[in-house]
Amino acid sequence: MRILINDFAGHPFPFQLSRELARSGHTVLHTYFSANNTPRGPAERQEDDPGGFSIAALDIGREFKKHSIVSRRFADAAYGKAVSDCVRVFQPDVVLSANMPLDGQKILLQATSASHGKFVFWLQDLLSTGIGFALRMKKLPFSGMVARFYAQRERRLLQESDAIVCIAPAFREKLQQWKIPAARTFVIENWASPREVLPVARDNPWAREHGLDGKFCFLYSGTLGMKHKPELLLELARRFAPNLEVVTVVVAQGAGADWLRTHADVGPESLRLLPFQPYARLSEVLGSADVLVSLLNADCGEFAVPSKTLAYLCAGRPLLMAAPDCNLAAQTIRKAAAGEVVAPETPEALVAAAVKLYQDGAARSTYAANARAYAERTFCIETIAEQFLDIFNFALHGTPQSARRSSAVG
Numbered sequence: 336m337r338i339l340i341n342d343f344a345g346h347p348f349p350f351q352l353s354r355e356l357a358r359s360g361h362t363v364l365h366t367y368f369s370a371n372n373t374p375r376g377p378a379e380r381q382e383d384d385p386g387g388f389s390i391a392a393l394d395i396g397r398e399f400k401k402h403s404i405v406s407r408r409f410a411d412a413a414y415g416k417a418v419s420d421c422v423r424v425f426q427p428d429v430v431l432s433a434n435m436p437l438d439g440q441k442i443l444l445q446a447t448s449a450s451h452g453k454f455v456f457w458l459q460d461l462l463s464t465g466i467g468f469a470l471r472m473k474k475l476p477f478s479g480m481v482a483r484f485y486a487q488r489e490r491r492l493l494q495e496s497d498a499i500v501c502i503a504p505a506f507r508e509k510l511q512q513w514k515i516p517a518a519r520t521f522v523i524e525n526w527a528s529p530r531e532v533l534p535v536a537r538d539n540p541w542a543r544e545h546g547l548d549g550k551f552c553f554l555y556s557g558t559l560g561m562k563h564k565p566e567l568l569l570e571l572a573r574r575f576a577p578n579l580e581v582v583t584v585v586v587a588q589g590a591g592a593d594w595l596r597t598h599a600d601v602g603p604e605s606l607r608l609l610p611f612q613p614y615a616r617l618s619e620v621l622g623s624a625d626v627l628v629s630l631l632n633a634d635c636g637e638f639a640v641p642s643k644t645l646a647y648l649c650a651g652r653p654l655l656m657a658a659p660d661c662n663l664a665a666q667t668i669r670k671a672a673a674g675e676v677v678a679p680e681t682p683e684a685l686v687a688a689a690v691k692l693y694q695d696g697a698a699r700s701t702y703a704a705n706a707r708a709y710a711e712r713t714f715c716i717e718t719i720a721e722q723f724l725d726i727f728n729f730a731l732h733g734t735p736q737s738a739r740r741s742s743a744v745g
Contacts, residue, residue, distance in 0.1 A: 336727065339427040339452075341366045341418050343441065344434040346642065347376030347614060351528050354381075355720040357388035364425050366391045370399040372588055374557050374611055374643075381644065385445050393417040405661050408438055408721070414712055415439030419446030426450055429727045431500070433457035437488050444492060453730035456496040458506050460639055461489070488517075497730035500723070503640050503663040521726050524663065526714040527645035533618045534651030534707055541619035543608070547582065551693060553655070554584045556617075556623035557643035559591035561632045567657055569595060570630070570682035572606035579604060581693065583628075584672035586612055586620055610670075621650035626674075631658040631665075633679050640664050648673060648710040653702035655693060657685045674702045 342349040345367035353365040361715075367378065369392040378390060395413035415435075419442055422430060430447045432440060432454070440456070447454045452719050454701070490513045493499055499520045501507045507520050538548050553575075559565055566635050568585055575581035584607045585595060592608065599606055612620050621627060627647040631639060644664040654674030658665040665676045675692060677684035692699055 336361045336429065336724075337364075337425065337427045338362070338727065339364045339366065339418075339422060339425055339430045340475070341430065342370050342433040342434055343414065343436065343439070344371060344373045345369075345375045345378055346434070347528065347531065348526055348642070349433055350376040350378065351716055352720060352723065354384060355716045356390055356723070357385040358560050359720060360387070360723075362387040364389050364391060364421065364427070365466060366393055366418050366421055368399075369394050372513050372528045372611070374614070374616055376510070390419055393421070407436075409438035410437075411421060411438040412442060415442030418443050421425075422450050422452065427452050427710050427736070429453045429455060429730055431457050431723070431727075434459050437485055437492065440492055441488065448495075451544065453497040455498045455500060455726060455730055456493055456497075457500045457502075459502055461509060461546065463658075475633060487637035498726050500726060500740045505661065505663065509693075519729075521722075521729075523719065523722050523726075524667075525640065525642045525645055526716075526719060527642070527649045527710065528716065529649045529707075529710045529714055530716075531614075532621065532646050532649035534703075535618050535622035537625070538623060539619045540624050541612075541616055542623035545584075545609070545623070546586065548632075549580075551581045552584055552624050553581070553626050553628055553689060554586065554621070555628045555630070556586040556612075556620055556646075557641070559585065559589045559595070561590050561594065562632045562634075562639060563589075563641070564632050564657065564679055565591035565595050565630075566598075567599075567630050567682055567685050568628070569598060569606070572599075572601050574686045574689070575693075576601045576605040581605075582607055584609065584624070586610070594681075617646065618650065621647060621652060624650075625653050626689070627652045629654065629656040629658070629664065631656075631662055631679060633659045644668060645710070645714070648706040649714070651703050651707035651710075653699045654706060655685070655688055655692060671705055672702070672707035673709060 338356055340349055340353045352708055353363045357363040395410055395417055399410050430452055432443055444454050493515050501520060501522045502525050507522055510520050542548050555568055574585040586609045588611055596608060629641050629644045631641055640663045653666050656665055656668055656676045657679040667675050668676050675688040677688050
């Protein structure tokens with residue numbers, strides 16, 4: 336099977352899926368947007384990569400202004416055209432597209448159909464809901480009208496897809512409300528790689544390079560937008576500011592990180608702001624934490640699932656998350672018994688849980704062990720790849736491969 340996996344963001348776990356599918360004998364082209372500044376996965380060819388695997392880092396030939404509404408729309412369409420060119424040359428049987436802006440997704444779906452391929456929409460976020468949230472935060476005129484336009488576009492694209500992979504059961508429920516046929520929707524939760532993100536010693540080279548040895552470290556790593564409530568990280572740093580043993584480290588970029596740089600009123604000994612780090616050093620970065628922090632605004636619980644929490648589990652560190660109960664990441668932490676989850680509405684709840692973790696070393700050790708154990712028993716890439724292949728076969732033939740095998744045996 337010829338498979339094109341398009342991940343606009345270039346995140347680590349889609350790269351892992353592409354490589355595993357290629358190891359299974361399929362020909363896989365992995366595309367991503369080279370100008371999108373996000374926590375990037377292993378985007379260069381590795382020595383042990385299978386022969387049927389290739390990567391295309393796509394450029395649109397113009398500046399990418401992520402937070403400029405007008406410029407961003409043109410850029411998203413330009414990226415859609417760039418991926419569509421790959422489709423016309425590569426001629427995939429199946430296209431799996433994730434994290435793709437809706438304007439670009441429309442162009443890519445049309446190109447896939449024109450090339451007689453099947454299109455699988457990998458629904459990582461309810462993007463139209465996120466667009467509405469971002470516009471409300473900016474208090475822009477006509478935000479409701481724009482949000483409704485993109486809700487209609489997202490719904491139409493989902494209706495036109497041959498299959499849909501939802502990363503959370505709540506997404507599937509939303510699609511049912513949109514009258515998307517249940518037979519074409521599947522749920523595969525996101526994952527991280529326990530083989531790539533490993534528990535390492537707290538005293539490691541990255542920690543020493545950044546002066547974190549001998550400190551108690553609360554650490555946030557990943558994209559930090561306004562939906563992640565960066566003000567909670569500032570409150571955390573303020574609470575522990577009198578204690579020079581404790582530091583809050585934020586390894587992030589995005590609108591929320593920019594907000595922190597502007598509003599931080601504590602010194603670098605209490606709040607350390609760092610840019611994204613190379614993926615090859617992620618184990619050291621996460622291993623430098625005594626507690627790993629994840630945040631999500633209450634209004635975003637149903638349309639966003641912070642995948643950083645899954646890498647946190649692999650790192651074998653206790654987690655502290657502020658998120659609504661309906662959020663899948665919060666539910667996963669509770670299911671894994673891997674940390675503390677609090678409501679995001681008030682800073683006091685996060686601070687109280689942080690103090691508890693700071694004072695209770697035994698609880699931290701238990702949470703850390705549970706986190707790694709959950710990752711090892713849950714994030715099996717071979718099983719995950721088989722699940723995706725079943726969906727691809729459904730898109731191609733109307734029946735998943737496993738079901739066709741069962742029918743043949745019967």
